Amino acid sequence: MLHPPCSAQDVLLCDLCETIPLQSHCELCNVSLCKACVGEHLSDSSKKHNVVSFLHRKSTPSYPKCPKHPHKHSELYCEKCDIPVCSTCVSKKHKGHNLCDFLEKLGSKTESLQKDLEELETRIYPKYEEMASEIQIKKSKLQTNYGKLTTAADQQGEVLHREITAIVNQRKSDIQEMKNKHVAALDKNRDEITQRITEFRKIIEDLKKILNTKDGSLTSTYKSRNGEFRQLPPKVRVILPSFSPSKIDEDHLSKMVGSMSSLTITTEKQGYIIKSTEAVSSPPVKPLLDExxxxxxxxxxxxxxxxxxxxxxxxxxxxxxxxxxxxxxxxxxxxxxxxxxxxxxxxxxxxxxxxxxxxxxxxxxxxxxxxxxxxxxxxxxxxxxxxxxxxxxxxxxxxxxxxxxxxxxxxxxxxxxxxxxxxxxxxxxxxxxxxxxxxxxxxxxxxxxxxxxxxxxxxxxxxxxxxxxxxxxxxxxxxxxxxxxxxxxxxxxxxxxxxxxxxxxxxxxxxxxxxxxxxxxxxxxxxxxxxxxxxxxxxxxxxxxxxxxxxxxx
Structure with a gap:
């Protein structure tokens, strides 16, 4: 709560018990606490409290100026329109709408913003990084996989000698073309994920700035995109081509060299969406019985x-x-x-x-x-x-x-x-x-x-x-x-x-x-x-x- 100016002899009391001088401050709930009341306040595990020394508390957020009426402050928040408003706005355009105190709404918005930041940093962002790493691993194995195909084609070409050199070269060219398509598909998938990762870094940086500056206007206008990001991008699944050699037949040399199965590149939609952290809570610990x-x-x-x-x-x-x-x-x-x-x-x-x-x-x-x-x-x-x-x-x-x-x-x-x-x-x-x-x-x-x-x-x-x-x-x-x-x-x-x-x-x-x-x-x-x-x-x-x-x- 906001305390009035006090003299050197005034004593600031705890917001909860109102009897003992305060020592600490919860920046999330914006309440000042004595030493005895800190434990009671932290017992509410539904919120991620941030209790600091009262002397090291951050500045208390204040009501922002109304963008339409600069001489007034937006002390209210319109739930229907999802914007902060002043008393003049209420009487003109928001009459009858569901209104609440701006600072109360700011607290819930800040808590939601912190949850979004935590989810991005600890759950969504790491999953995208993991997918990018998997693509790199697949790329590192391309040379070995396609090298085996090339070797198989070479061995069959040696059996048929010079007569089928041109055909063997054609098969090797097919392999290279498939490899290029395979690499291109993985690069495209990686670039899409990398682009999202870059976007996440910018969003995370912006969210941290908003939280640090305590800018009420920015916080109240923040729109979460976490729902959009929970749907992971498609995952490329490739069925590697195979080389099928054939027995030598002078009348059908082209067929006898063998044929390549087609390269199949598809995107596998990941139907499972990352669950929101709000849906997961830690259960009480229950020990196993000895008997x-x-x-x-x-x-x-x-x-x-x-x-x-x-x-x-x-x-x-x-x-x-x-x-x-x-x-x-x-x-x-x-x-x-x-x-x-x-x-x-x-x-x-x-x-x-x-x-x-x-x-x-x-x-x-x-x-x-x-x-x-x-x-x-x-x-x-x-x-x-x-x-x-x-x-x-x-x-x-x-x-x-x-x-x-x-x-x-x-x-x-x-x-x-x-x-x-x-x-x-x-x-x-x-x-x-x-x-x-x-x-x-x-x-x-x-x-x-x-x-x-x-x-x-x-x-x-x-x-x-x-x-x-x-x-x-x-x-x-x-x-x-x-x-x-x-x-x-x-x-x-x-x-x-x-x-x-x-x-x-x-x-x-x-x-x-x-x-x-x-x-x-x-x-x-x-x-x-x-x-x-x-x-x-x-x-x-x-x-x-x-x-x-x-x-x-x-």
């Missing part, structure tokens, strides 16, 4: 149980070796039963944020939504077969799938049942996942995508952009059998929990893949599907016993 305990056991009624998914703390959806998907309570009572549209066994299930059921029909190659007991096929695949599914914090679906020829596996993101992202290769264009019919999937709190790749005996974790973060291949211990991950889930602490089916235990990892401990003292038998409720209770589907165990571990 996890079973708090409930549910008999599912199946012969073999595949998956479990929480609808609430007291109700879980299950699916197993028949065409029914059953909703059960903790007392094993059947509340609802849904049969698949095709009569096939469901491969996996998930629950959307609004409580609807999603299930995978592996044989029909479909993903289906159950809403109010009515089934609607929302995704039908061609050339691929769906395996497992999970729902994300943004209500997208992540689906693991395998190609019909059993040679490839990938993860696909669907937003509103429209494909927006494909995750299949690492930075060296090597497959992230091995082929196999079990690939349970979960999204972590930090937006990492975690897959239990049963065929690879590994948990594969990529970030929200699909970049490989780490692979976890088990903990060196005295387990009887090799690591066999099937089910996977995550909790509020960003722990990754995966079911080690052959060793009858759950592995708990931190978000960076470091092993923390096992859950194995709860008499688990062939654990398979996993899920965690909102209170971090773990539900474990046991493959052979067809029971669901609710475990308190945190």
């Amino acid at each position: 996890p305990r079973v708090t409930a056991t549910i008999d599912s009624g199946y012969n073999t149980l595949y998956s479990v998914n929480c609808l609430s703390e007291e109700q879980v959806w299950t699916c197993g070796n028949n065409k029914s998907m059953n909703l059960l309570n903790l007392q094993s009572k059947l509340l609802t039963s849904i049969q698949t549209k095709s009569g096939n066994w469901p491969q996996d299930i998930a629950v959307t944020r609004d409580g609807n059921l999603v299930y995978i029909d592996y044989k029909n190659k479909t993903v289906n939504l159950v809403k109010k007991k009515k089934i609607r096929t929302v995704i039908t695949l061609q050339g691929w077969e769906p395996l497992n599914v999970c729902n994300t914090s943004s209500d997208d679906l992540l689906v693991t799938m395998i190609s019909e020829d059993r040679e490839q596996s990938k993860v696909v993101r669907y937003s509103g049942f429209t494909e927006t992202q494909t995750i299949q290769f690492d930075d060296q264009d090597r497959p992230l996942y091995l082929s196999g019919n079990l690939k349970y999937i979960s999204e972590n709190r930090n937006l990492d995508i975690c897959v239990a790749d049963w065929a690879a005996s590994a948990v594969v974790v990529v970030n929200q952009l699909g970049k490989l973060r780490f692979r976890y291949t088990g903990h060196p211990s005295n387990t009887k059998k090799s690591f066999n991950p099937i089910g996977i889930t995550t909790d509020s602490q960003s722990h990754i929990l995966t079911a080690d089916n052959y060793n009858d235990r759950i592995h708990i990892l931190d978000q960076d893949g470091q092993f923390l401990r096992y859950i194995y003292s709860c008499r688990l038998y062939r654990p398979c599907g996993l899920c965690v409720d909102i209170r971090d209770n773990l539900f474990v589907a046991e493959w052979d016993t067809a029971k669901v165990k609710k475990i308190q571990y945190i």
